[in-house]
Amino acid sequence: xxxxxxxxxxxxxxxxxxxxxxxxxxxxxxxxxxxxxxxxxxxxxxxxxxxxxxxxxxxxxxxxxxxxxxxxxxxxxxxxxxxxxxxxxxxxxxxxxxxxxxxxxxxxxxxxxxxxxxxxxxxxxxxxxxxxxxxxxxxxxxxxxxxxxxxxxxxxxxxxxxxxxxxxxxxxxxxxxxxxx
Amino acid sequence: xxxxxxxxxxxxxxxxxxxxxxxxxxxxxxxxxxxxxxxxxxxxxxxxxxxxxxxxxxxxxxxxxxxxxxxxxxxxxxxxxxxxxxxxxxxxxxxxxxxxxxxxxxxxxxxxxxxxxxxxxxxxx
Ligand SMILES: Nc1ncnc2c1ncn2[C@@H]1O[C@H](COP(=O)(O)OP(=O)(O)OP(=O)(O)O)[C@@H](O)[C@H]1O
Ligand SMILES: [Mg+2]
Numbered sequence: 001x002x003x004x005x006x007x008x009x010x011x012x013x014x015x016x017x018x019x020x021x022x023x024x025x026x027x028x029x030x031x032x033x034x035x036x037x038x039x040x041x042x043x044x045x046x047x048x049x050x051x052x053x054x055x056x057x058x059x060x061x062x063x064x065x066x067x068x069x070x071x072x073x074x075x076x077x078x079x080x081x082x083x084x085x086x087x088x089x090x091x092x093x094x095x096x097x098x099x100x101x102x103x104x105x106x107x108x109x110x111x112x113x114x115x116x117x118x119x120x121x122x123x124x125x126x127x128x129x130x131x132x133x134x135x136x137x138x139x140x141x142x143x144x145x146x147x148x149x150x151x152x153x154x155x156x157x158x159x160x161x162x163x164x165x166x167x168x169x170x171x172x173x174x175x176x177x178x179x180x181x
Numbered sequence: 182x183x184x185x186x187x188x189x190x191x192x193x194x195x196x197x198x199x200x201x202x203x204x205x206x207x208x209x210x211x212x213x214x215x216x217x218x219x220x221x222x223x224x225x226x227x228x229x230x231x232x233x234x235x236x237x238x239x240x241x242x243x244x245x246x247x248x249x250x251x252x253x254x255x256x257x258x259x260x261x262x263x264x265x266x267x268x269x270x271x272x273x274x275x276x277x278x279x280x281x282x283x284x285x286x287x288x289x290x291x292x293x294x295x296x297x298x299x300x301x302x303x304x305x306x
Contacts, residue, residue: 001220010219017248071216121224124231125214125246152188157195159243161235166191168228170183177185 003113004038004102007075011040011098012122014071018044018096022130023122027115029104029137036084036102036109043095052090075100082109116171119144120164127158133171134179141181142174149178198240206264207241208287213258215249221256222275229276230259233283242287255298261286272298 001007008025015023020042028037047055055072075098076086084102102109119133123146130150134143149167150158157163170178201207212218212227227244234242250258255272259279262268269292271282278296285291 006219006224009214009224010216013214013216013219013246013248069216074216117224117228120231121214121227121246124227124244125212149188152185153192153195156199157192160191160195160198160240161231161242161244162240163188163191163195164231165235166183166188173182175183 004110005113005115005118009118010071015042020044024132027135034104036104038100040098046092046094047090048092082106120168124164142176143179145179202241209262210244211260212246213250214246217253218256223257225276226257226274226279229279233280268301270299271296
């Protein structure tokens with residue numbers, strides 16, 4: 001994958017598969033501290049310690065019957081190759097927080113890529129889930145809270161292509177009037 | 182700039198679309214969105230489908246997503262379900278192929294055989 005936004009889409013798919021009802025995606029870019037932080041929090045089924053350990057580092061554990069996925073290890077690699085850090089905090093029955101940090105100016109840091117496409121893809125396919133997306137660059141914040149969007153158009157409208165097109169452009173424009181700042 | 186007014190205008194139209202869907206039992210399109218699908222370009226395929234549906238005023242078609250379908254090497258995968266017809270799975274999709282698929286299969290009912298990687302035997306409900 002060539003964009004962090006694609007890794008983020010992939011990590012969100014895990015949250016969706018875990019039955020999350022609310023997913024929060026936060027990106028914080030601080031050019032003064034030279035950091036980029038990505039956080040994905042969900043209220044899905046969570047993982048116990050045994051699974052969590054296997055998931056983060058599938059190659060050091062004995063793989064037997066169960067196929068271990070690639071989504072999480074790939075994101076971990078992306079962070080580590082930009083002198084960053086990758087952590088997952090998860091509790092069974094409560095939810096999961098995936099956090100990746102990067103040195104913003106690191107030569108091997110993947111570009112953030114197209115977050116408008118990532119977020120509108122998630123919204124289009126999953127109208128019943130609530131998504132809070134926040135992107136901060138130094139002192140500027142943009143984003144979207146689908147609960148505010150649903151208050152305007154209703155939940156089912158999120159399956160209507162013309163509404164998704166509207167959302168995609170709203171996000172591309174870096175707006176913030178459909179979120180709580 | 183997109184405005185809230187514009188969004189509120191879409192609301193009316195969207196509600197009408199949803200009413201129509203309930204009567205018609207419309208076409209469903211499902212895009213594979215597992216790691217392998219995403220790495221192969223599923224996001225662009227998904228958004229090309231949404232864009233093409235909007236341009237062609239096909240708001241009654243429902244697009245959803247699914248995880249890994251076990252055909253990783255053929256991703257991006259797109260399934261098309263037309264009421265009363267077998268499920269068709271297209272593979273190695275791109276944004277352009279997806280747009281062609283909308284015109285041919287969704288609008289005109291013509292399957293693009295060249296892109297098909299699987300076909301269900303039983304009839305979708
Ligand atoms: N947010 C989450 N909540 C609960 N379980 C999770 C979450 N994220 C990951 N998991 C568990 O960790 C496993 C590994 O995730 P990972 O993304 O690495 O691979 P995968 O999703 O199984 O397959 P893929 O290669 O398609 O991503 C998942 O199958 C799931 O059991
Ligand atoms: Mg995954």
